[in-house]
Amino acid sequence: xxxxxxxxxxxxxxxxxxxxxxxxxxxxxxxxxxxxxxxxxxxxxxxxxxxxxxxxxxxxxxxxxxxxxxxxxxxxxxxxxxxxxxxxxxxxxxxxxxxxxxxxxxxxxxxxxxxxxxxxxxxxxxxxxxxxxxxxxxxxxxxxxxxxxxxxxxxxxxxxxxxxxxxxxxxxxxxxxxxxxxxxxxxxxxxxxxxxxxxxxxxxxxxxxxxxxxxxxxxxxxxxxxxxxxxxxxxxxxxxxxxxxxxxxxxxxxxxxxxxxxxxxxxxxxxxxxxxxxxxxxxxxxxxxxxxxxxxxxxxxxxxxxxxxxxxxxxxxxxxxxxxxxxxxxxxxxx
Amino acid sequence: xxxxxxxxxxxxxxxxxxxxxxxxxxxxxxxxxxxxxxxxxxxxxxxxxxxxxxxxxxxxxxxxxxxxxxxxxxxxxxxxxxxxxxxxxxxxxxxxxxxxxxxxxxxxxxxxxxxxxxxxxxxxxxxxxxxxxxxxxxxxxxxxxxxxxxxxxxxxxxxxxxxxxxxxxxxxxxxxxxxxxxxxxxxxxxxxxxxxxxxxxxxxxxxxxxxxxxxxxxxxxxxxxxxxxxxxxxxxxxxxxxxxxxxxxxxxxxxxxxxxxxxxxxxxxxxxx
Numbered sequence: 341x342x343x344x345x346x347x348x349x350x351x352x353x354x355x356x357x358x359x360x361x362x363x364x365x366x367x368x369x370x371x372x373x374x375x376x377x378x379x380x381x382x383x384x385x386x387x388x389x390x391x392x393x394x395x396x397x398x399x400x401x402x403x404x405x406x407x408x409x410x411x412x413x414x415x416x417x418x419x420x421x422x423x424x425x426x427x428x429x430x431x432x433x434x435x436x437x438x439x440x441x442x443x444x445x446x447x448x449x450x451x452x453x454x455x456x457x458x459x460x461x462x463x464x465x466x467x468x469x470x471x472x473x474x475x476x477x478x479x480x481x482x483x484x485x486x487x488x489x490x491x492x493x494x495x496x497x498x499x500x501x502x503x504x505x506x507x508x509x510x511x512x513x514x515x516x517x518x519x520x521x522x523x524x525x526x527x528x529x530x531x532x533x534x535x536x537x538x539x540x541x542x543x544x545x546x547x548x549x550x551x552x553x554x555x556x557x558x559x560x561x562x563x564x565x566x567x568x569x570x571x572x573x574x575x576x577x578x579x580x581x582x583x584x585x586x587x588x589x590x591x592x593x594x595x596x597x598x599x600x601x602x603x604x605x606x607x608x609x610x611x612x613x614x615x616x617x618x619x620x621x622x623x624x625x626x627x628x629x630x631x632x633x634x635x636x637x638x639x640x641x642x643x644x645x646x647x648x649x650x651x652x653x654x655x656x657x658x659x660x661x662x663x664x665x666x667x668x669x670x671x672x673x674x675x
Numbered sequence: 676x677x678x679x680x681x682x683x684x685x686x687x688x689x690x691x692x693x694x695x696x697x698x699x700x701x702x703x704x705x706x707x708x709x710x711x712x713x714x715x716x717x718x719x720x721x722x723x724x725x726x727x728x729x730x731x732x733x734x735x736x737x738x739x740x741x742x743x744x745x746x747x748x749x750x751x752x753x754x755x756x757x758x759x760x761x762x763x764x765x766x767x768x769x770x771x772x773x774x775x776x777x778x779x780x781x782x783x784x785x786x787x788x789x790x791x792x793x794x795x796x797x798x799x800x801x802x803x804x805x806x807x808x809x810x811x812x813x814x815x816x817x818x819x820x821x822x823x824x825x826x827x828x829x830x831x832x833x834x835x836x837x838x839x840x841x842x843x844x845x846x847x848x849x850x851x852x853x854x855x856x857x858x859x860x861x862x863x864x865x866x867x868x869x870x871x872x873x874x875x876x877x878x879x880x881x882x883x884x885x886x887x888x889x890x891x892x893x894x895x896x897x898x899x900x901x902x903x904x905x906x907x908x909x910x911x912x913x914x915x916x917x918x919x920x921x922x923x924x925x926x927x928x929x930x931x932x933x934x935x936x937x938x939x940x941x942x943x944x945x946x947x948x
Binding site: 392395396397398399417418419420421423424425427428429431432433434435436440443444445447448449450489492493 | 685766774
């Protein structure tokens with residue numbers, strides 16, 4: 341594998357088949373050290389399969405994996421000593437307490453310092469219930485315990501599959517803060533999630549997967565700036581004039597007419613330039629009757645993954661936009 | 676070693692451990708005491724003498740051990756299946772593998788822990804069985820003078836060791852079946868079916884069945900007095916049993932074979948769900 345220096349996690353051409361179904365089709369991931377990386381994809385895109393391959397639960401049919409700069413081949417289980425993982429739902433002995441579960445899990449894999457379990461119980465807020473049997477825990481408590489289990493060996497790379505599942509809002513905020521703190525300490529957090537809003541506020545980088553292939557990867561801010569939009573509504577009979585007026589603000593391919601009958605136009609520029617749009621139109625005697633602006637990971641996600649078609653009310657067809665090279669659709673107004 | 680001690684701690688705290696050994700002890704004690712209490716009210720002298728065999732020392736030592744390796748063998752199958760199956764059903768194997776633990780090491784050490792617990796259960800059940808036999812002897816007005824028979828007592832450690840080895844082999848069978856099935860329930864169900872299936876088959880295919888795991892486990896413990904009656908699975912129908920030494924070798928072969936299959940399967944299995 342070449343060109344993977346400085347990466348905490350890298351896959352090249354990763355393949356996995358389940359019978360005749362191809363779950364991973366040449367997946368290339370590049371996860372830099374010390375970031376929160378959001379791994380996004382629709383159901384069945386291959387997120388969990390990727391997690392399973394990375395943690396040695398299933399064996400890939402092709403391609404390579406590098407963890408913390410070293411190749412991980414079949415049998416290189418020691419690479420995982422520096423990795424913490426929560427794959428799918430958290431799993432425990434139901435008849436044991438949280439404390440006992442962590443202690444018994446710590447007996448496998450990498451060595452765990454004796455005080456680590458208490459630190460983690462405190463971190464995930466389970467100290468008071470640490471001696472209760474896990475079978476009596478709520479889903480959210482099990483999830484928190486799962487995160488604690490993933491952190492047992494103080495891993496350099498953390499792989500979390502839908503970590504917010506079952507967490508209440510306070511738990512989600514706490515988890516987000518914890519993950520950001522870990523990243524600030526130089527650890528790498530790889531989070532698979534379908535909660536786009538959660539990833540949007542947490543991740544530094546995102547990778548979007550569809551049908552087992554990576555369709556986009558990069559710093560979140562960069563991707564969102566490409567997706568930034570200001571939508572403006574004018575009188576339907578003024579659409580052509582508005583398009584001509586706003587042509588100076590954005591290149592032609594970044595300006596789109598979303599709904600001529602309703603008079604909606606989309607200008608793919610930074611949201612903070614909304615006032616500029618308004619002024620420009622007013623200068624031409626065109627008065628906006630509505631305006632929305634923002635950046636939207638959901639829109640980007642749907643465009644890249646060929647998500648819901650833009651048939652719902654309020655949706656718009658983007659012409660151009662991110663260079664995915666296909667006529668794409670997005671739902672919902674920009675936030 | 677930390678994995679081994681962890682395995683023991685998990686088993687000690689596991690309700691299935693105490694339910695299994697409790698059931699075996701309860702059944703053994705109830706049967707022995709009931710036999711002792713009713714021995715003198717049998718219809719004829721022959722039946723009375725047969726009943727008293729169970730509570731007459733030193734022979735009672737062998738009867739208790741045979742009970743443990745017989746019914747205890749079935750319980751060991753269920754116990755082994757429960758332990759292995761739950762690692763898949765609960766996903767705890769997945770957590771260990773994701774931490775970089777060796778699958779083969781994890782599974783084999785798990786079974787070593789099970790084997791130790793089986794040994795503990797066997798000793799506990801045997802001790803309770805002896806106490807129950809003493810109580811039964813008193814109820815049946817049978818002398819307990821044979822309790823301290825030196826020849827029997829000196830042979831007892833070896834008999835207990837062989838009994839443990841046989842039960843461990845039967846437990847390994849349940850452990851492997853549940854590993855292949857990746858499920859507690861499936862493992863337990865198939866284990867029971869194997870146990871009774873082997874016994875049933877012994878009625879028709881004794882020359883083959885005598886080499887099968889439950890038959891060799893029973894034959895390894897058989898004495899000249901019980902040879903032929905104790906062998907076989909749930910039906911105990913094998914009359915042409917192997918010698919105890921031959922059977923012991925085959926017990927080892929079945930034990931190692933079962934664990935190798937469980938280890939290989941675990942190593943190659945795709946852990947999903």
